[in-house]
Amino acid sequence: MRTINPVNHKKLIIDVLTMAGLTTEQAVTASTVMAYADQRGIDSHGMILLNTYVERIEKQIIKKKPSYTWELNKGVIALLDGDLGMGHYIGDIAMKKAIQLAKEHTIGLVFVKNTSHYGASGYYTELAAKEDMIGFSTTNTLPLMAPTGGAERVLGNNPISFSIPREAENPIILDIASSVVAAGKLMVAEQKKQEIPLDWALDIDGNPTTDPYAGFKGGGSLIPLGNHKGYGLSLIMDVLAGILTGAGYGKNVGHSDIGFVMMAINTSAVMDKNKYNTRLNDLTGMVKDSKKAKGTDNIYLPGEIEYLNQKTRLAQGIPVNKNLYTELEKLTAKLGLNMNDYFTVQQMDSSIV
Template sequence: MEKNVSQRISFDDLKLFCKQAYLRAGVPEDEAEIVADLLARSDLRGVETHGALRLPIYIQRLQKGYVRAVCKITTVKERGSTAFLEAHGSMGHVVAHKAMKIAIQKATEHGIGWVSVKDSGHFGAAGLFPMRALEKDFIGYVITNSAPIMAPYGGRERILGNNPLSFAFPTVQYPPIVLDMSISVVSAGKLILCRKKGEKIPLGWAYDKNGFPTEDPYEGYEGGGFLAAIGEYKGYGMILVHEMLTSILTGGKWTQHIKSLYEEDKTGIQGTCHSFMAIDPECFTGRENFKKEMDRYIKSIKESAKAQNVTEILMPGEPEYRTESERLKQGIPLESTTLQELVTLGKSLGISLP
């Protein structure tokens, strides 16, 4: 059993617990089902930083009225292949689920669909949303801004988000390509997880509030520090582009005006902005030909010369695909601190973890 793991739980049981928690917090059943599935699926794929670990803070924000328990999503503007939505402080998971659905519908009709949203909330693991486009053999794409956890290149003031992106590409024989990444070296959730485990972080992941590299996960995030960008000035540039394609495009809140999940937010609107895109390959080389070419391309990469001591070249999303297959059989491991927090949450809500 992995280090600090004290229990394994099935996907269905973890999803049920999450759903019950949301129902107790006043969320309608259909929306509770959406969020619970996304949280449990994050853990199933090995993305623990965005799974049940976040459930206590999500429920706390609902109870305090910082997030709408019943989502309100309005259409501000809509044209043939585009839509602009306002989420009014609704749950990010539900907003993203519905926005991606609209993007796919528009791609079905027009070949491409783009949906942008303002005034949403934290939506968890970005990769789960473009993956929905795979059901129609479409390409999916998602970007979002986020609360400020990074500094500009050359700066030390925490005014930028790590503004994640995710792409999903369909295939035939190989697992679909799913690139899910923040523009920081690691996500803030990774630092939270390390802090809960009592582990140090490698130098190069984060800086303390004075701009010095740190091995302390608390100082690197919750203590006022900031995360390091991938590729230094190149990652910094990507962060800015993602901000422009989300908050600037929608007239929503820039990153520096968004509250963290862990901050008091009396306004009730975190203000996160997202953009979603779906593309039908039939408009280009054709769906079947695209998938076959994807397989040929993947095969050429995996069969290329390997570095010393490397047995296999993996593609983006392949580790998560394998983790999902293993955890469907063996169960999802819960880290001891996360398990205790879920047990405590369950007691406060009158529900129990299976």
């Protein structure tokens, strides 16, 4: 296992994406979102996807220089046509628009169509939390999940994220897939040549499998979170991100017609800030200080473990397993880059971490 320091991690992503033809602005935003994932231990949504993104740029599934347009901008609602732009870049624009609208109207709701995978949902909702707003985001994805009782991919493992701002503390961040695990976790397991738990995925015939290849790349399907509950959540998120945005939906979703929804709620416009903080602190205290089960030392709020991971990885570097390193080595060589330029110890500039 190798590690890469956070500065070089972002630089590697930026250099790879710009050498693949992406604009610098898109590459920088994508590197920030992917760093968010890798720093927090969400390895399924970080650098492991870099080769996939380059392939999509080469195939023009992701447009190198998109010209996004606002098709609707009315009151608290806006609709953005991403023009096949990099999902991270378009998603960042959309949430910042939702925040702007929420400052003006209490709530900002932005729909997005004609774009691609946007990475970790929690990045976008945290943008709202940093502005003392509650953030919400969902996106649909390619069909990866069978409905309860089915054996065919029909719905995406459409994620749901909320971020809740807290006074003088990191926000509460819920970021979950509507399947038991994200597809990226199967990619990580396959890369590490590890089996997966039997309740993560079905093979192509609808049988539970411990083989990550059979459950994802081999044509299998992810199992819904809580069975019918995850199936229902995925369906509703597809209505919001697919049907309502004008993007693809269900089995019609492709790599470049994914839809997003971004929402920001200005808490200060609804309730006095001190009152909000007092009530929230009371609630989180009830949770954190509640009676613990045997063997449990600490009760964590959603997102808390990821912040602890980030603290460790910023100090010790971001781990890169052997197979991922080999994949990145081939990718950088193809693009005329040298991996040795990134996997060396350099002084870290915290301003770009």
